[in-house]
Amino acid sequence: MKINSTSTTNYRLKVVTGLLITPLLIALTACSTAIDYAKLSKSSYEQNRFNEAIDNANLAIEKDPEYSYSWFWLGMSQLKTNQYQDAINSLSKAGQLNSDTDLQKSITYHIGYAYSQIDDCDNAITFYSQAIISGSDWMAHL
Secondary structure, three states, X not given: OOOOHHHHHHHHHHHHHHHHHHHHHHHHHHHOOHHHHHHHHHHHHHOOOHHHHHHHHHHHHHHOOXXXXXXXXXXXXXXXXXXXXXXXXXXXXXXXXXXXXXXHHHHHHHHHHHHHHOOOHHHHHHHHHHHHHHOOOHHHHO
């Protein structure tokens, strides 16, 4: 059997690269903050990679369970993957941790949406009504 020197060299290069990159990735992961992971979650969400967004949001929550945007992007991604009860819980947690008015409007609307998807009309109406009262944005009037 003839051994191809090019393929052997490529294999060795891959092994050496892997040995060099793995510790770097571990170090970078250890240095990442909740904010870093939440930004990755948001980016994944915006690229319609919802399971990846969920994974990154969970990593952010592990780093800092009090960082509201981690919970927000987790909840938004859960909505997109039809995990409505989980989304309600995550978005509610985000709302407890952050008092930003615009974020609260979005949270309230999306919780109403989640309730509508599980046919809990009473809660859906309650949250949609709160969204309408909180401001006259187009989403609340849907």
